[in-house]
Amino acid sequence: MANEEEKIATLDAEGLTLQSTSLWQITWRRLFRRRSAVVGMIILAILTFIALTAQWLAPYGFDEVLIGVEDVKARELPCIHLLGCPAEKPQHLAGIDGNVRDQFSRLLYGARLSLMVGFSTVTFAIIIGTALGALAGYFGGWWDNIIMRFMDVLLAFPSLLLAIAIVTVLGPGLINALLAIGIVSIPAYARVMRASVLTVREMEYVSATRALGGSNMQILFLRILPNALTPLIVQGTLGIASAILDAAALSFLGLGAQPPTPEWGSMLGAERNQVFTAPHLVFYPGFMIMLTVLSFNLIGDGLRDALDPRLAHSS
Amino acid sequence: MKRNLFVLLSLLVLASLVLAACGGGAEAPAEETAPEATEAPAEEAPAAEEPAADFVGNSLMAADCDSTGIIKGVEATGQYEVTFTLCQPDPAFLSKIAFSVYGIYPEEWIAATAGDGTRTSEGLEAPVGTGPYMLSEWNRGESITFTANPNYWGETPAADTLVFRWSSESAARLLELQSGTVDGIDNVGPADFDVVRDDANLSLNERPALNVFYLGMTNTFAPFDNQDVRQAIAKGIDRQRIVDTFYPAGSEVASHFTPCSIPGGCEGDDWYDFDAAAAREQLAAAGFPDGFSTKIYYRDVVRSYLPQVSNVAQDIQAQLKENLNIDAEIVVMESGAFIEESTAGRLDGIYLLGWGADYPHPTNFLDYHFGEANPQFGVQSPTYFEPIAAAAQIADPAESAPLYAEANNALKEFVPMIPVAHGGSGTAYRADVTNQQASPLGNENFSLMDPGGRDVYVWMQNAEPISLFCADESDGESLRACEQVVEALYAYETNGTAAVPALAEVCEPNASLDVWTCTLRQGVTFHDGSTFDANDVVATFTMGLDASSPLHAGNTNAWEYYDYLWGLMNKPSE
Numbered sequence: 001m002a003n004e005e006e007k008i009a010t011l012d013a014e015g016l017t018l019q020s021t022s023l024w025q026i027t028w029r030r031l032f033r034r035r036s037a038v039v040g041m042i043i044l045a046i047l048t049f050i051a052l053t054a055q056w057l058a059p060y061g062f063d064e065v066l067i068g069v070e071d072v073k074a075r076e077l078p079c080i081h082l083l084g085c086p087a088e089k090p091q092h093l094a095g096i097d098g099n100v101r102d103q104f105s106r107l108l109y110g111a112r113l114s115l116m117v118g119f120s121t122v123t124f125a126i127i128i129g130t131a132l133g134a135l136a137g138y139f140g141g142w143w144d145n146i147i148m149r150f151m152d153v154l155l156a157f158p159s160l161l162l163a164i165a166i167v168t169v170l171g172p173g174l175i176n177a178l179l180a181i182g183i184v185s186i187p188a189y190a191r192v193m194r195a196s197v198l199t200v201r202e203m204e205y206v207s208a209t210r211a212l213g214g215s216n217m218q219i220l221f222l223r224i225l226p227n228a229l230t231p232l233i234v235q236g237t238l239g240i241a242s243a244i245l246d247a248a249a250l251s252f253l254g255l256g257a258q259p260p261t262p263e264w265g266s267m268l269g270a271e272r273n274q275v276f277t278a279p280h281l282v283f284y285p286g287f288m289i290m291l292t293v294l295s296f297n298l299i300g301d302g303l304r305d306a307l308d309p310r311l312a313h314s315s
Numbered sequence: 316m317k318r319n320l321f322v323l324l325s326l327l328v329l330a331s332l333v334l335a336a337c338g339g340g341a342e343a344p345a346e347e348t349a350p351e352a353t354e355a356p357a358e359e360a361p362a363a364e365e366p367a368a369d370f371v372g373n374s375l376m377a378a379d380c381d382s383t384g385i386i387k388g389v390e391a392t393g394q395y396e397v398t399f400t401l402c403q404p405d406p407a408f409l410s411k412i413a414f415s416v417y418g419i420y421p422e423e424w425i426a427a428t429a430g431d432g433t434r435t436s437e438g439l440e441a442p443v444g445t446g447p448y449m450l451s452e453w454n455r456g457e458s459i460t461f462t463a464n465p466n467y468w469g470e471t472p473a474a475d476t477l478v479f480r481w482s483s484e485s486a487a488r489l490l491e492l493q494s495g496t497v498d499g500i501d502n503v504g505p506a507d508f509d510v511v512r513d514d515a516n517l518s519l520n521e522r523p524a525l526n527v528f529y530l531g532m533t534n535t536f537a538p539f540d541n542q543d544v545r546q547a548i549a550k551g552i553d554r555q556r557i558v559d560t561f562y563p564a565g566s567e568v569a570s571h572f573t574p575c576s577i578p579g580g581c582e583g584d585d586w587y588d589f590d591a592a593a594a595r596e597q598l599a600a601a602g603f604p605d606g607f608s609t610k611i612y613y614r615d616v617v618r619s620y621l622p623q624v625s626n627v628a629q630d631i632q633a634q635l636k637e638n639l640n641i642d643a644e645i646v647v648m649e650s651g652a653f654i655e656e657s658t659a660g661r662l663d664g665i666y667l668l669g670w671g672a673d674y675p676h677p678t679n680f681l682d683y684h685f686g687e688a689n690p691q692f693g694v695q696s697p698t699y700f701e702p703i704a705a706a707a708q709i710a711d712p713a714e715s716a717p718l719y720a721e722a723n724n725a726l727k728e729f730v731p732m733i734p735v736a737h738g739g740s741g742t743a744y745r746a747d748v749t750n751q752q753a754s755p756l757g758n759e760n761f762s763l764m765d766p767g768g769r770d771v772y773v774w775m776q777n778a779e780p781i782s783l784f785c786a787d788e789s790d791g792e793s794l795r796a797c798e799q800v801v802e803a804l805y806a807y808e809t810n811g812t813a814a815v816p817a818l819a820e821v822c823e824p825n826a827s828l829d830v831w832t833c834t835l836r837q838g839v840t841f842h843d844g845s846t847f848d849a850n851d852v853v854a855t856f857t858m859g860l861d862a863s864s865p866l867h868a869g870n871t872n873a874w875e876y877y878d879y880l881w882g883l884m885n886k887p888s889e
Contacts, residue, residue, distance in 0.1 A: 063633060065630065065633050065637075067556050067560060073560075074560050075506060099626050099629050099633070100560060172647070254615065258644065258645055259625065259629045259632065259645050260629055260632065260633065270625055270626070272484070272486070273484050273485050273486040274504075274506055276489075276510070277504075277506040278506065
């Protein structure tokens with residue numbers, strides 16, 4: 001048993017001190033031992049900080065047009081005082097965008113949107129996907145057939161294409177894009193959940209609860225769900241990354257966030273034609289998307305390893 | 316075996332369903348009303364130089380001027396002579412007739428491709444004309460290939476093959492030009508003007524701003540039904556800021572709807588100056604002290620009148636919010652749907668549209684947009700459509716000037732739209748291309764350019780043509796492709812706007828300007844080998860003008876230019 005082995009390993013290492021450690025403590029400790037996961041968590045912490053404090057950090061409003069306010073031109077290059085930009089010019093860390101707004105401020109506000117997009121779509125998808133997967137796995141039979149075949153249908157479409165189709169029907173807009181991405185990512189969670197439920201369902205402690213007269217709901221929520229949670233956490237963390245990417249793609253195509261919302265994907269899309277004349281307008285939003293997605297992927301990978309008892313020795 | 320049969324059967328059923336769905340709609344009674352007009356009694360043609368012994372001239376003639384627009388009749392008065400009879404004097408006749416939409420097609424081809432209500436796919440995709448290039452292949456979504464016409468009556472094209480390609484991204488067009496895969500591109504991005512200027516291998520040609528970008532408002536929707544609201548918006552938008560920030564050099568703020576470079580274009584008072592305080596006051600007095608919510612519609616395509624569409628839309632959104640507290644939501648539409656909805660007057664917000672000149676006369680701008688019949692701004696006001704209609708019949712610019720001044724002042728008062736800018740644009744070519752052009756009317760003639768001795772001339776424009784049957788198109792990207800293949804009686808001079816003879820040697824009016832007689836060029840053959848004569852002209856105009864003719868079959872059957880510039884004949888009563 002993995003837990004036994006772990007305890008023995010701890011005993012060996014710490015010289016026969018035996019203390020009980022919960023799964024989460026162990027996971028947490030393992031996660032911190034993985035350097036890549038720590039990097040991911042640091043990036044995410046910075047992004048979260050930026051998102052929470054954007055209105056104080058940003059020197060300008062995200063929709064503040066600087067025509068006539070400052071002497072700047074559309075798509076001007078970044079002006080950073082530390083790097084030798086003359087002090088009499090106003091500082092714009094990431095330059096000026098095509099509508100004469102401060103690109104840096106828009107990037108900061110964009111962090112808020114992207115994290116919001118990631119968390120809300122995945123939360124939505126996990127709630128619905130888990131419920132469907134649990135129903136299908138626990139009750140089996142017709143429930144299983146109907147739910148999982150419907151999930152197969154959803155999976156049969158390329159996810160971005162399906163999201164585009166949904167947005168086309170609902171009309172473009174950030175909320176609709178979130179909904180579309182949420183719907184598209186439901187099957188992944190439903191499948192993961194069903195698979196876990198199928199294994200856990202046959203365990204002795206579940207039979208014991210049933211023998212003691214536990215209701216279906218009690219068994220499902222108190223016995224099965226907590227023990228099927230680990231794969232969901234990993235899937236969810238990685239899912240946030242792909243949700244952010246999908247939302248950026250939809251916005252790039254003009255189907256997601258509508259102007260003047262400072263969504264990174266739409267900022268990238270709006271200036272795509274200036275990639276040679278004003279590369280900073282394309283580089284920074286792309287870089288921010290990359291950073292965010294990278295942080296979630298690193299954390300997700302770390303979590304997967306940390307939660308996998310078979311890898312206990314290697315960590 | 317059984318299974319196969321079943322599959323076959325279901326496929327057949329499916330196919331028949333599709334056929335029924337596609338073909339069922341067009342059950343117009345095309346046959347029964349063949350107009351007697353087209354079959355005019357055989358008139359003895361006055362003997363031309365050629366032994367045209369058995370030439371029978373056709374004619375198209377409306378019963379009276381009530382059942383037609385400007386053109387009463389088109390008659391082949393000789394094998395090489397066509398007479399246009401008008402219901403009113405038309406001083407812009409030559410400028411209009413030179414427009415490529417009125418290009419001449421062979422009589423037999425017109426009949427053969429007329430189809431059932433709409434033109435056949437051959438008619439839409441493989442036009443036959445007399446031009447310097449012949450269509451060789453249209454690879455949908457990819458490119459159009461033309462080959463030089465060996466029997467062309469004019470100067471033989473320098474390049475044997477002409478290829479049209481397209482990309483909606485200005486960066487992509489420039490990249491292709493820089494890498495040498497294309498010889499010329501249209502609409503250099505405003506930010507790229509200097510890039511092209513600084514590149515020794517490329518050369519930039521600036522196109523005069525013969526266009527207008529305007530904000531349309533349809534006055535059948537609230538709150539745009541209120542003249543004060545429209546005036547407030549007109550005063551509350553800083554147009555200078557838009558031009559300064561988003562337009563290339565050579566653009567100017569529009570003082571009138573018609574550009575001043577068009578003779579007689581900007582009579583009357585200049586447009587409102589930007590005054591946010593006055594605008595806010597007027598909006599409050601109209602009952603909207605806190606602004607209102609509306610939408611800004613546009614299509615995300617680059618035109619020379621609007622080089623940075625989404626930036627301009629966002630700036631207008633910001634200005635409406637800042638100056639008038641109007642919350643505007645931006646709605647991007649597909650190009651075709653946008654044109655259809657906006658021109659039919661079905662958009663309930665502000666829409667971003669523009670117009671490029673087809674011929675250099677105020678009628679091209681004013682009559683098209685502000686004619687009584689055009690629903691795109693809602694209900695048109697007689698305060699301007701009456702003087703516009705009256706001015707269209709006057710040949711002398713000095714005499715029509717007061718009428719245009721009256722119309723322009725009425726437009727400023729009524730504000731059906733807000734003219735914003737006349738946008739400069741430019742073409743770029745590889746430096747070794749000779750006789751480079753940037754036509755103010757957007758009709759570059761590629762047969763006159765020599766691409767540095769290369770056999771294949773590749774041109775890259777913004778978009779793929781919609782169809783190549785340009786008699787029923789109004790999209791400039793389509794017209795440019797048609798112009799290489801099909802010619803009209805007159806043409807516009809290279810890089811200019813003056814009408815010069817093409818298929819006609821000369822067209823001369825009578826004293827009252829309502830009968831124009833055109834002497835046609837002889838010895839011209841169409842690409843299909845048939846000889847060009849007067850009956851081809853009559854057939855072409857029958858096709859375009861006579862709504863009751865079975866030949867009157869187009870692509871969408873909007874026939875915008877035939878309808879708006881001449882007025883259709885025998886229109887079905889509504």
